[in-house]
Amino acid sequence: MLETAIQTFTSPVVLFFVLGLFAAFVRSDLAIPEPIAKAMSLYLMAAIGLKGGVAVSKSGIDATVVSALGAGIVAGFLLPFFAYGVLKTFGKLNRINSGAVAAHYGSISVVTFVTATEILTGQAREPGGYMVAVMAAMEAPAILSGLILARGLGSKSGTQSTGEMLHEVFTNSSIMLLLGAFVVGMIGGEQGFGEVSPFFEAGFKGVLCIFLLDMGLIAARRMIDARAVTWRLGAIAIFLPIVNGLVGTALGVGIGLDTGSSAALGVLCASASYIAVPAAMRLALPEADPGIYLTMSLSITFPFNVLINIGVISAFAAMLTSVNGGIP
Amino acid sequence: MLETAIQTFTSPVVLFFVLGLFAAFVRSDLAIPEPIAKAMSLYLMAAIGLKGGVAVSKSGIDATVVSALGAGIVAGFLLPFFAYGVLKTFGKLNRINSGAVAAHYGSISVVTFVTATEILTGQAREPGGYMVAVMAAMEAPAILSGLILARGLGSKSGTQSTGEMLHEVFTNSSIMLLLGAFVVGMIGGEQGFGEVSPFFEAGFKGVLCIFLLDMGLIAARRMIDARAVTWRLGAIAIFLPIVNGLVGTALGVGIGLDTGSSAALGVLCASASYIAVPAAMRLALPEADPGIYLTMSLSITFPFNVLINIGVISAFAAMLTSVNGGIP
Amino acid sequence: MLETAIQTFTSPVVLFFVLGLFAAFVRSDLAIPEPIAKAMSLYLMAAIGLKGGVAVSKSGIDATVVSALGAGIVAGFLLPFFAYGVLKTFGKLNRINSGAVAAHYGSISVVTFVTATEILTGQAREPGGYMVAVMAAMEAPAILSGLILARGLGSKSGTQSTGEMLHEVFTNSSIMLLLGAFVVGMIGGEQGFGEVSPFFEAGFKGVLCIFLLDMGLIAARRMIDARAVTWRLGAIAIFLPIVNGLVGTALGVGIGLDTGSSAALGVLCASASYIAVPAAMRLALPEADPGIYLTMSLSITFPFNVLINIGVISAFAAMLTSVNGGIP
Amino acid sequence: MIETVTRKRIEILTDKALQKHVTDAIDRVGITGWTILPVDSGKGREGVWREESVMGTDKVFVLTIAAEDKAMALAEELAPMLTDFGFILSMWDVQVIRGERFS
Amino acid sequence: MIETVTRKRIEILTDKALQKHVTDAIDRVGITGWTILPVDSGKGREGVWREESVMGTDKVFVLTIAAEDKAMALAEELAPMLTDFGFILSMWDVQVIRGERFS
């Protein structure tokens, strides 16, 4: 546990994130130009998509992959219902805001996943390449749950028809690039990837450092400006990732995934979206307050996951699999 | 032939281009931020310039290089006359538009050349380094031909004097960087290049992937919005690269270039400019319709070359040189 | 000396700078998009900070490091007084402008330092990693001296209190990232750096090339537009870096630094800020003319240092240490 | 002297994600053109926003020049979105040359 | 027909480094919002500037819509900075919808 924490806090990726938080709190004017931040996020999508695709091109799609996909989709769909209950009762949010926030916690954060993959790999618990596909599959279901919770079944949401909204979700730039690169990786395979690996693999960790620096800046600045978030909501933004993380990890071990992949599933459940879902909510639930959902997911849950929860989940996954006598 | 096609379609570079086309056609909001796209195009210019310069610093400038340069310039100057005839008669364009489009087809597309170099190298037919110089030399002559065709000899064009226009062409950012980096490569040589090769060489293919992703997006979006392009013009945008490609390849073999360099000359003749020439035409022939020349060169000829014609030209070059009993 | 000059002028880093100057003088429209230029400068800061931090994590902080830091701070504080005298008398500037320009010459230029490090390393005279910390320490003192010279002691400057100004200086993005990455490097050490070195180390020289290309463009364009700079000021912009360079180098040798580190200290003294100090002066001395201080530091001193003075300083450092019978 | 005519200039600050809704409305009321300008950051009742392009919640300025009647029709068309999404719309009279382009 | 009210639109060209001084002044006079637009380059009495973001001497446009009295108060507030730092301030009347947002 302690060792894990030390490993976490000497990883350059995490250190740059802390630097970003620090710089924002001392009100430095440090800022990554927006087009660069956007480009880095596209790069990360392309790189993990490619890597996942190449991995699956080698391993093939077997029962494990299918059950991991199924587990991810089910978890993504169901987790918001629990979150909604907590947000509405303990959090004292109204129906619309509860639904919107719940959608964020059921969906996933790509950057949290990527950071977890780095940390897990550093602990010799690299998740399977197919977890990238699981991640992609978990992006959307929670949006549906959130909308059902906020509006009831079958209602028209915002300015959009459901068809428009689904189109939006499946063609949004992150998903498009992630899945597209995944397919490119599957087709090109090991050999095709070899040619581009200096760009997509060697540079990956460095780009992740700078991207997390930027996320640290953005998260902390939003925190400083935050007004809409009560202490109750702050507590929920810590509580949900813990619970969801444990549930997800147990689910992963339960369906027979290895330690790293179980932990990755836990991290996916624990993470809260701050890219795809806010954009979708802004359109589908314009009455919901972005000040609430962005601050909770980006400024509280995201740092909590990166700095603490990933380590906890990893340790928990290791414990469960060793109890299980299972795969390391 | 089939093998070539398979090689083409499992290359990550081409796959990313297809992904871009696909994403635009399903109306994804995927987009590479403009400053990044611009930076990638500068990077590619600098990288191929450097590489060409280093290659020439080793091989020296011999008769082959000089005759390749001569052949390229002559081809660049003459090809627009043929294109003009086809555009005016079969294409039913007026004089101004015919001249403007013809200039595009006589000039070259750097990205097509680079993609071809990747594909040819994958087939063990790497073109000579001096072909970069040939490419640079072929950028401008067609602009002159196009203007002569559109306006007649000696007329003042648009807001510019001919002197201004030539200055514009030789100092435009692409040519400047390409030739500048070429000279840097010649002076710095192998050793100087060694220091910067992790940046300019190792990253090259990955950047090309993302750049082609973007070009796929741009080409397909322009295609979707296209209105000015008739079926006749669409057909010409396929026909010209085939004919020009065969002519260029034969010319290359005829003056004694190796297979790869002959194919590269063919690709240069087959490719149509969509960077330098549109900018020049906008100034020199403002009455010409960018909706026509950009859609033809970027949305039809460029994908056709990348996906099909490069493979054809390569096979044709191999055939000709083997008939010739020549250099492989 | 001659050999040094040849080494300088065949280094790709310097050649790209010359290309930038050339392109601007022939009025090419070549330009690096602003967000990219900004990102490159952040990248360079992060990379040299990291590298310095890793170096110090290995060597530890010993008497040499402390005396180098002290020497740098003292030099940064005192050099502006000499510069002020020259600017006021020979340069015929008024008090405000003299103080503002003097602050620039007492402070440092990161890019000059980085370029010098590359050139020195190429001559097997790599400066110690702690020189990065010295550089950071030299950024601010000259700003204080400049303000004292321009306004007298204790006066309120511009719209800012002194507290605000110091906060500004210590939290400005360059210093923040440089020092932040330094600390990350110290904590992460060799091992942590290993993971990110493909990004921060392998790419470094290539990025520096493109960044210097851009600085060449900017410096030359400013030179072309310059109006406020007389021949007297032009002469001072050559004279100060020579004198300051020799003083700094001698100081370095005097306190027992090795050749490379002494030369690096010389370069720091010789270089004039064109990032942190202009921004500070604009706020603290709004009456001072940016046309003067930017043109002198960026368009004259910076190219002079890169093209000539670094070589001179390196040779001088070698001479002094060999006379001293000292460390090579 | 050159002849100018008076037109309305309308500027709408909107979410980038909703840009298409606005330009569709412009097309719908028969205005022939529009131009999009980038926006950096801002502050409103919902607090400060900035650097949100990574999160897809950034904004743009949509600017269009049209005859008064079409401008009013556009305002009418956009009114519900102004309320739902907190757009900002302002308009004023400008003189243009070649007014027939902005009918 | 939709109802519009008249407000002042104020645009201030300022150094990016001084942006916060301007928005603080806006907050101080009680205007509820503002928007920042990027600027590329320019020319004034001090010559041409461009590509200065590396040097931290670039500029931005600050735009705010407010009732006339607050607009004048803002102009008053900013006047000293206009002189010291060479800001540009211009303002004009615009029609807005939902005028209560720009009181």
Place this chain on the structure above:
Amino acid sequence: MIETVTRKRIEILTDKALQKHVTDAIDRVGITGWTILPVDSGKGREGVWREESVMGTDKVFVLTIAAEDKAMALAEELAPMLTDFGFILSMWDVQVIRGERFS
């Protein structure tokens, strides 16, 4: 209360490649300054354009504030280019502080 004077504000949408022609015209008629703003995309009679900076066919906004007579002189000067290249020019009255800067 602070004193304002009335000036013309002129905004010209032009090709980036032609920006220099426009600013040269501004200099020629004796206006002392101008500012360039970036533009994202747009739609006109020639259809939609966007992401064209790679192709060098992108556009910018040129903005300048001047006394009425110089503004009209500028419009006159630019009229031929407006027709040839499809620029957009609009102008309106604004109040400025320190009007002597915009003579």
